[in-house]
Amino acid sequence: MALVTLIEYAGAPAEVRAVYDDIMRTRGVDWINNFWKALANDPRELARVWQNVKQVMAPGALDPLVKEMVYVAVSATNGCEYCTYSHTAAARKQGMSDAMLMELLAVVGLANETNRLANGLRFDVDPQFRK
Amino acid sequence: MALVTLIEYAGAPAEVRAVYDDIMRTRGVDWINNFWKALANDPRELARVWQNVKQVMAPGALDPLVKEMVYVAVSATNGCEYCTYSHTAAARKQGMSDAMLMELLAVVGLANETNRLANGLRFDVDPQFRK
Amino acid sequence: MALVTLIEYAGAPAEVRAVYDDIMRTRGVDWINNFWKALANDPRELARVWQNVKQVMAPGALDPLVKEMVYVAVSATNGCEYCTYSHTAAARKQGMSDAMLMELLAVVGLANETNRLANGLRFDVDPQFRK
Amino acid sequence: MALVTLIEYAGAPAEVRAVYDDIMRTRGVDWINNFWKALANDPRELARVWQNVKQVMAPGALDPLVKEMVYVAVSATNGCEYCTYSHTAAARKQGMSDAMLMELLAVVGLANETNRLANGLRFDVDPQFRK
Amino acid sequence: MALVTLIEYAGAPAEVRAVYDDIMRTRGVDWINNFWKALANDPRELARVWQNVKQVMAPGALDPLVKEMVYVAVSATNGCEYCTYSHTAAARKQGMSDAMLMELLAVVGLANETNRLANGLRFDVDPQFRK
Amino acid sequence: MALVTLIEYAGAPAEVRAVYDDIMRTRGVDWINNFWKALANDPRELARVWQNVKQVMAPGALDPLVKEMVYVAVSATNGCEYCTYSHTAAARKQGMSDAMLMELLAVVGLANETNRLANGLRFDVDPQFRK
Numbered sequence: 001m002a003l004v005t006l007i008e009y010a011g012a013p014a015e016v017r018a019v020y021d022d023i024m025r026t027r028g029v030d031w032i033n034n035f036w037k038a039l040a041n042d043p044r045e046l047a048r049v050w051q052n053v054k055q056v057m058a059p060g061a062l063d064p065l066v067k068e069m070v071y072v073a074v075s076a077t078n079g080c081e082y083c084t085y086s087h088t089a090a091a092r093k094q095g096m097s098d099a100m101l102m103e104l105l106a107v108v109g110l111a112n113e114t115n116r117l118a119n120g121l122r123f124d125v126d127p128q129f130r131k
Numbered sequence: 132m133a134l135v136t137l138i139e140y141a142g143a144p145a146e147v148r149a150v151y152d153d154i155m156r157t158r159g160v161d162w163i164n165n166f167w168k169a170l171a172n173d174p175r176e177l178a179r180v181w182q183n184v185k186q187v188m189a190p191g192a193l194d195p196l197v198k199e200m201v202y203v204a205v206s207a208t209n210g211c212e213y214c215t216y217s218h219t220a221a222a223r224k225q226g227m228s229d230a231m232l233m234e235l236l237a238v239v240g241l242a243n244e245t246n247r248l249a250n251g252l253r254f255d256v257d258p259q260f261r262k
Numbered sequence: 263m264a265l266v267t268l269i270e271y272a273g274a275p276a277e278v279r280a281v282y283d284d285i286m287r288t289r290g291v292d293w294i295n296n297f298w299k300a301l302a303n304d305p306r307e308l309a310r311v312w313q314n315v316k317q318v319m320a321p322g323a324l325d326p327l328v329k330e331m332v333y334v335a336v337s338a339t340n341g342c343e344y345c346t347y348s349h350t351a352a353a354r355k356q357g358m359s360d361a362m363l364m365e366l367l368a369v370v371g372l373a374n375e376t377n378r379l380a381n382g383l384r385f386d387v388d389p390q391f392r393k
Numbered sequence: 394m395a396l397v398t399l400i401e402y403a404g405a406p407a408e409v410r411a412v413y414d415d416i417m418r419t420r421g422v423d424w425i426n427n428f429w430k431a432l433a434n435d436p437r438e439l440a441r442v443w444q445n446v447k448q449v450m451a452p453g454a455l456d457p458l459v460k461e462m463v464y465v466a467v468s469a470t471n472g473c474e475y476c477t478y479s480h481t482a483a484a485r486k487q488g489m490s491d492a493m494l495m496e497l498l499a500v501v502g503l504a505n506e507t508n509r510l511a512n513g514l515r516f517d518v519d520p521q522f523r524k
Numbered sequence: 525m526a527l528v529t530l531i532e533y534a535g536a537p538a539e540v541r542a543v544y545d546d547i548m549r550t551r552g553v554d555w556i557n558n559f560w561k562a563l564a565n566d567p568r569e570l571a572r573v574w575q576n577v578k579q580v581m582a583p584g585a586l587d588p589l590v591k592e593m594v595y596v597a598v599s600a601t602n603g604c605e606y607c608t609y610s611h612t613a614a615a616r617k618q619g620m621s622d623a624m625l626m627e628l629l630a631v632v633g634l635a636n637e638t639n640r641l642a643n644g645l646r647f648d649v650d651p652q653f654r655k
Numbered sequence: 656m657a658l659v660t661l662i663e664y665a666g667a668p669a670e671v672r673a674v675y676d677d678i679m680r681t682r683g684v685d686w687i688n689n690f691w692k693a694l695a696n697d698p699r700e701l702a703r704v705w706q707n708v709k710q711v712m713a714p715g716a717l718d719p720l721v722k723e724m725v726y727v728a729v730s731a732t733n734g735c736e737y738c739t740y741s742h743t744a745a746a747r748k749q750g751m752s753d754a755m756l757m758e759l760l761a762v763v764g765l766a767n768e769t770n771r772l773a774n775g776l777r778f779d780v781d782p783q784f785r786k
Binding site: 203206207208210212215216232235236239240241243244245246247248250251252253 | 343
Binding site: 263264265266268293295296297299300301311314315318319322323324328329331332333335336337339340342343344345347348349350351359361362364365366368369370372373374375376377379380381382383384385386387388390391392 | 394395396397399424426427428430431432442445446449450453454455459460462463464466467468470471473474475476478479480481482490492493495496497499500501503504505506507508510511512513514515516517518519521522523
């Protein structure tokens with residue numbers, strides 16, 4: 001049960017529908033997922049977040065598959081259930097196989113482990129790593 | 132000031148030196164960074180963690196550059212200073228440019244943002260994302 | 263399914279009932295939520311935590327609505343489901359509208375994003391910010 | 394030592410200077426803090442993040458002081474050193490006293506505590522809190 | 525609904541069965557929990573993680589009950605639902621009572637609170653604590 | 656540089672001195688560490704936090720050494736520098752050896768790793784673990 005009403009396309013104001021249309025067109029899908037339906041309670045916030053996702057996740061110096069896998073890595077680290085499901089689905093659409101997911105999570109797990117070994121033992125950063 | 136003594140090569144027992152030698156050989160470097168010198172206080176722990184790093188970070192379904200960038204993503208999310216410096220250096224050695232780093236952190240930042248929008252609004256995972 | 267038994271008012275020892283009564287009186291409600299029923303497995307712990315909540319959340323230099331919104335901000339950042347539901351309810355009781363909730367979470371999301379940009383790029387704190 | 398070069402105003406390209414000018418004008422200051430100088434390595438990323446900060450932190454349903462205090466709450470929860478210094482300074486500029494800071498952090502501390510009591514005991518969300 | 529298929533003993537390849545058998549023998553149980561069934565999608569990853577758990581959780585300088593309670597402390601801090609359930613069960617098998625669990629979580633809560641008071645006020649580490 | 660003034664014993668009001676005296680007496684030390692000097696900006700907050708630490712960290716169902724090690728585990732997980740130094744010192748005073756610290760952090764690291772494997776693969780909690 002969401003903490004705000006989910007805004008469906010049918011009952012949405014024009015500015016919300018315009019963002020929904022852009023999401024569906026950009027992603028080549030014919031439905032809107034709950035994340036956007038919740039944000040639509042504040043149409044300016046919906047537009048702001050969508051604009052960010054559209055710009056940051058577009059192909060650039062990194063390809064979209066790598067970006068989606070990084071999104072999964074962060075979401076698993078933070079324990080965000082919704083984002084883990086939605087971005088694992090997105091990464092698979094970009095070509096991530098089960099083998100790639102397993103290996104991705106192995107890196108995520110290892111990084112989370114060694115982050116705490118460093119945090120617990122508190123040795124200095126080696127000067128070689130500071131440029 | 133580290134919370135344990137850093138074990139230098141010169142004074143290290145044979146089993147520690149063997150791991151140090153393997154690290155330098157595998158990475159093609161001629162020095163040992165502080166992370167390993169701290170772990171060497173427990174030679175079995177040193178061997179265990181190195182074995183894990185060696186296996187998980189090796190080329191597989193994902194290439195080493197992607198793995199290092201995922202490592203940076205997790206370390207920045209967790210705020211681990213040592214790991215951020217050391218794995219940014221490692222990712223650069225694998226070919227990460229400044230443009231790639233900036234774009235990587237843009238994804239990390241965005242994921243951390245939307246993770247909290249999802250955690251705060253608590254809408255259900257869409258059935259389409261559950262296979 | 264909780265990891266400890268929930269202690270209902272009817273079967274609670276006197277010292278637990280005294281705290282339950284104080285919670286209901288202070289908050290002007292006629293029921294006890296699960297958080298307290300779980301803590302009641304250790305009556306001293308129940309009394310300790312309630313004493314803290316009562317003191318910290320009382321009006322002071324900050325008003326109770328701001329305090330509840332800060333509680334929501336922290337709970338969404340940590341991904342605590344129970345606390346997000348219970349403190350969003352509490353903040354609404356204090357007057358938080360949907361518009362305020364959406365704006366609160368926009369700030370929470372942004373802060374989580376820029377925290378990681380800072381953690382990933384590791385620039386120094388400007389001297390102007392250190393007093 | 395930052396992981397990227399800090400871009401000073403003097404040597405910055407026109408599009409970066411335009412953002413720097415807008416930051417200084419909007420905030421009524423005559424200097425640029427390191428956060429923006431690091432982001433300026435990617436002028437589009439600089440513009441994107443500044444646009445977000447400008448929109449989200451503007452007065453709206455919540456006043457700017459409350460927003461800055463929420464920013465501090467999130468930054469302290471995540472342990473982000475840079476953001477804690479910079480947003481504590483910003484909150485003070487908006488009128489936060491020492492007494493307000495102490496009380497803010499008391500709430501932040503308490504929320505972080507009870508988040509873990511809930512996460513550790515795993516009782517259900519009371520139906521009363523789900524609308 | 526897991527994000528990968530759970531590999532049951534009956535249909536598992538020989539190398540997976542060998543790990544499953546070792547888990548059951550080592551722990552004196554006759555079933556495999558979902559954690560391992562998910563990891564078994566990558567038999568080398570299954571073997572790697574099991575080898576780590578077996579080595580790290582064995583009796584040593586710390587006894588197994590203390591280790592399981594530390595595991596619960598970390599899992600509650602991170603908000604990991606699965607690990608909180610599974611390691612609370614494991615700690616109880618090692619002798620943890622309800623009173624011990626309540627006291628453990630009191631420490632976990634307090635540490636999470638004071639961690640943020642320190643992160644928010646940013647006083648220096650006293651020289652007496654640096655050896 | 657702390658974000659508030661550190662309150663020294665010499666210039667402290669009577670109610671602060673009373674808490675300082677109790678801290679020194681309870682712990683058998685002759686100095687006050689910075690954590691308390693920062694909290695003393697709000698004497699009621701100082702008294703509240705000290706009361707909690709005194710009650711929670713006292714011997715009970717768990718012994719003080721285990722409690723201090725749990726404190727270190729949480730602080731390393733959260734990356735709190737001050738608390739890692741201060742509670743590692745406290746744990747050593749209670750008898751923690753280097754071997755125990757290394758083993759403690761091995762458990763902390765492993766738990767942080769497997770927490771993310773569970774968060775990323777999202778398999779259900781086995782019914783056997785839910786009582």
